[in-house]
Amino acid sequence: MTTIIAVDTLIFMFNTEDGMILEKKKAFNEFAQSKGLRSTRQRDIILDIFLSTHQHVSVEDLYLKVKASHPGIGYATVYRTLKLFSEAGLAREILLHDGQTRYEHVLAGEHHDHLVCTGCNAIIEFEDETIEKLQDEIAARHGFLIRRHKLELYGLCARCRNIG
Amino acid sequence: MTTIIAVDTLIFMFNTEDGMILEKKKAFNEFAQSKGLRSTRQRDIILDIFLSTHQHVSVEDLYLKVKASHPGIGYATVYRTLKLFSEAGLAREILLHDGQTRYEHVLAGEHHDHLVCTGCNAIIEFEDETIEKLQDEIAARHGFLIRRHKLELYGLCARCRNIG
DNA sequence: AGTAATGTGAAATTGAATATCAAAAGCAGA
DNA sequence: TCTGCTTTTGATATTCAATTTCACATTACT
Ligand SMILES: [Mn+2]
Ligand SMILES: [Mn+2]
Ligand SMILES: [Zn+2]
Ligand SMILES: [Zn+2]
Numbered sequence: 001m002t003t004i005i006a007v008d009t010l011i012f013m014f015n016t017e018d019g020m021i022l023e024k025k026k027a028f029n030e031f032a033q034s035k036g037l038r039s040t041r042q043r044d045i046i047l048d049i050f051l052s053t054h055q056h057v058s059v060e061d062l063y064l065k066v067k068a069s070h071p072g073i074g075y076a077t078v079y080r081t082l083k084l085f086s087e088a089g090l091a092r093e094i095l096l097h098d099g100q101t102r103y104e105h106v107l108a109g110e111h112h113d114h115l116v117c118t119g120c121n122a123i124i125e126f127e128d129e130t131i132e133k134l135q136d137e138i139a140a141r142h143g144f145l146i147r148r149h150k151l152e153l154y155g156l157c158a159r160c161r162n163i164g
Numbered sequence: 165m166t167t168i169i170a171v172d173t174l175i176f177m178f179n180t181e182d183g184m185i186l187e188k189k190k191a192f193n194e195f196a197q198s199k200g201l202r203s204t205r206q207r208d209i210i211l212d213i214f215l216s217t218h219q220h221v222s223v224e225d226l227y228l229k230v231k232a233s234h235p236g237i238g239y240a241t242v243y244r245t246l247k248l249f250s251e252a253g254l255a256r257e258i259l260l261h262d263g264q265t266r267y268e269h270v271l272a273g274e275h276h277d278h279l280v281c282t283g284c285n286a287i288i289e290f291e292d293e294t295i296e297k298l299q300d301e302i303a304a305r306h307g308f309l310i311r312r313h314k315l316e317l318y319g320l321c322a323r324c325r326n327i328g
Numbered sequence: 329a330g331t332a333a334t335g336t337g338a339a340a341t342t343g344a345a346t347a348t349c350a351a352a353a354g355c356a357g358a
Numbered sequence: 359t360c361t362g363c364t365t366t367t368g369a370t371a372t373t374c375a376a377t378t379t380c381a382c383a384t385t386a387c388t
Contacts, residue, residue, distance in 0.1 A: 036334090037334085037335090038333090038334060038335065038384080038385050038386070039385080039386095040334095040335065040336080040384075040385080041384095042335080042336070043335090058375095059375085059376085060375090072336095072337085073336090073337085074336070074337035074338070075337080075338090076336075076337060076338080076339095076377085076378090077335080077336060077337070079376080079377080080335090080336090080377095095261075097259075097314075099345090099374090099375075100375070101375085101376080115302070115303065115306055115308055117308070118311065124306055124308075126302050126306070128298055128302060130294075130298055131295055131298050131299070134292055134294055134295050134298075135295070135315075135317055138279070138290050138292060138317065139279065139317055139319060142279055142288055142290070142321070142322075143321060143322030143325075144279055144281070144288075144317065144319045144320065144321055144322070145319045145320045145325050146317050146318065146319040147282065147318055147319040147320070148318050148319075149315070149316060149317045149318060150261075150314060150315070150316045150318070151299075151313070151314070151315050152313060152314045153299055153302065153303055153308065153310050153313045154310065154311055154312050154313060154314075155303060155308045155309045155310035155311045155312075156308065156309045156311070157306070157307065157308055158306075158307030158308070161307075161309050200365090201365085201366090202353085202354050202355075202364085202365060202366070203354080204353075204354075204365090204366065204367085205353090206366080206367070207366095222344095223344090223345090224344090236367095236368085237367090237368085238367070238368035238369065239368080239369090240346090240347095240367075240368060240369080240370090241366080241367055241368065243345080243346080244346095244366090244367090263343085263344075263376090264343090264344070265344085265345080
């Protein structure tokens with residue numbers, strides 16, 4: 001009986017946003033433990049606030065958001081903590097054309113690339129398995145071992161095409 | 165007779181590196197004229213030296229190369245002149261992961277993407293028509309009009325895989 | 329509590345891109 | 359060739375995000 005309830009709860013957890021959040025908190029705690037990092041109030045707060053965001057946030061973006069409720073937390077801490085999140089595998093650094101590093105959530109095992117509207121800065125995510133395969137073939141042809149790639153399509157979104 | 169010789173010479177010219185160089189010098193002169201730019205000793209020198217390079221050069225790279233034979237020429241001039249080359253269509257700016265802008269030669273109508281070795285910084289150029297088509301399809305599916313794209317594959321080249 | 333190691337926040341530094349500005353050079357006419 | 363106007367140059371300053379520094383605070387552990 002107890003066991004069945006536990007399993008149900010677990011499945012439910014991982015299928016909701018709250019579940020994702022718990023999952024990521026756990027992932028970060030495990031990472032911190034494995035690296036011998038100490039647990040601090042600041043990291044907890046920054047993690048909570050990062051997990052509450054839904055877009056691609058810059059350090060500055062997140063810093064301002066954090067400062068709103070916790071004015072004592074400094075820019076450097078937010079900066080360092082976002083780097084940690086990315087090392088821990090729960091965030092990914094992305095560098096688009098505007099020269100500002102942004103962080104986005106990484107969902108376990110998921111990968112995507114970006115369509116960027118240069119008119120309104122909208123970012124659309126996409127995946128294309130065929131392109132990924134072709135990339136591997138190109139790499140293989142040149143004896144390369146690919147670690148990561150960057151594919152960004154810049155242009156105007158439907159709305160900006162009409163307005164512009 | 166004269167005409168035939170001229171045609172032969174022209175064909176020959178465009179099939180050699182010297183021909184490319186002449187072609188690009190002409191292209192830049194035409195651009196300069198159309199923009200009302202003045203002809204200067206510095207621009208001639210910088211163009212010559214840029215055309216003599218074969219890799220993807222940063223402003224700093226080219227500046228050092230220029231300074232070696234012409235110590236009087238300043239960084240700002242090299243910087244501005246490379247921008248001009250790119251406006252004139254004979255160079256292209258590329259921004260790889262290391263956050264340093266580089267310039268490469270643009271061959272008429274040609275496009276390519278880059279395979280970058282993070283071990284030795286080697287850069288290999290490639291083209292893949294299928295990938296380009298798939299990109300267009302993705303864009304169309306989202307109502308986007310693509311202006312440019314960036315596709316970079318980062319990893320280790322054959323040599324660095326063995327050494328590393 | 330005591331101690332050593334780690335984390336924090338304000339400020340400083342870095343590094344590349346770009347702007348500024350006085351002096352030098354190019355250019356069209358006289 | 360000289361003149362006067364405009365552009366270009368070169369040294370330097372500025373900008374701006376990323377990153378480092380360091381004195382002080384906090385944590386983990388005994
Ligand atoms: Mn994304
Ligand atoms: Mn190239
Ligand atoms: Zn748009
Ligand atoms: Zn290599």
